[in-house]
Amino acid sequence: MKLITYLSDYLVPLLIFYMVGFAALQKRPVFDDFIEGAKQGMRTVAGILPTLIGLMTAVGVLRTSGFLDFLSGVLQGPAELLHIPAPAVPVILVRLVSSSAATGLVLDIFKTSGPDSPVGMMVSILESCTETVFYTMSVYYMSIKVTKTRWTLAGALAATAAGVAVSIALSC
Numbered sequence: 061m062k063l064i065t066y067l068s069d070y071l072v073p074l075l076i077f078y079m080v081g082f083a084a085l086q087k088r089p090v091f092d093d094f095i096e097g098a099k100q101g102m103r104t105v106a107g108i109l110p111t112l113i114g115l116m117t118a119v120g121v122l123r124t125s126g127f128l129d130f131l132s133g134v135l136q137g138p139a140e141l142l143h144i145p146a147p148a149v150p151v152i153l154v155r156l157v158s159s160s161a162a163t164g165l166v167l168d169i170f171k172t173s174g175p176d177s178p179v180g181m182m183v184s185i186l187e188s189c190t191e192t193v194f195y196t197m198s199v200y201y202m203s204i205k206v207t208k209t210r211w212t213l214a215g216a217l218a219a220t221a222a223g224v225a226v227s228i229a230l231s232c
Contacts, residue, residue, distance in 0.1 A: 104203045111198045119154060119161045128153065143228055145179040147172070151186060152224055159192045182231035189223035191216060 083090045122128045132149040139149050147169050155162040166183045173179050193216040201209060 108199050108202045111202050112195075115157055115195055115198065116161075119158045123154075123161065143232065144224070145182065147179050148183050148186065151183050152190075155186065155190050156193045156220065157195055159187075159195070162187060162192075178231050182227050185227035185230050186224060189226055190220045191223075193217060193220055 080090055083093065128150050131153065132146070135149050135153075136146050139146065144152070151162050151165045151169070154165055166187055169183050170180055175181070175184065193213070197209060197212060197216065201207075201212075
């Protein structure tokens with residue numbers, strides 16, 4: 061364990077010195093390259109910012125309008141057939157769009173049921189083995205201007221379904 065702690069303390073500075081040293085040996089303008097990379101990063105952020113704001117607004121509207129609770133109620137019957145506890149349904153739905161909103165729902169479950177309860181353990185596992193599919197696709201594809209996603213959505217939803225199944229199996 062001490063080795064891991066030691067490595068984590070020194071790995072990032074070591075990598076920075078390595079990159080700067082390697083660039084200096086190649087006689088590259090290190091600071092100019094850094095500034096250019098920072099500019100490109102800011103352009104990427106500016107390009108995807110409207111998408112991020114839209115996704116966060118949509119999650120907020122779904123949560124405060126009560127539609128998320130309504131949708132969870134509608135899906136409660138099929139969820140029971142799949143052994144998904146009712147409080148976990150909103151987490152599964154919101155997790156597809158926003159990790160921070162899903163984390164807020166998980167914390168609400170922790171307050172009501174406790175983190176060691178079966179539903180608490182399930183949503184904990186769910187958070188760690190699923191992805192924010194729509195957020196990730198929109199951010200990554202918007203940043204590189206991909207318009208044809210092909211099988212990405214189907215594959216990501218299948219992986220999310222597998223993550224949900226694993227979280228159910230491990231918490232039962």
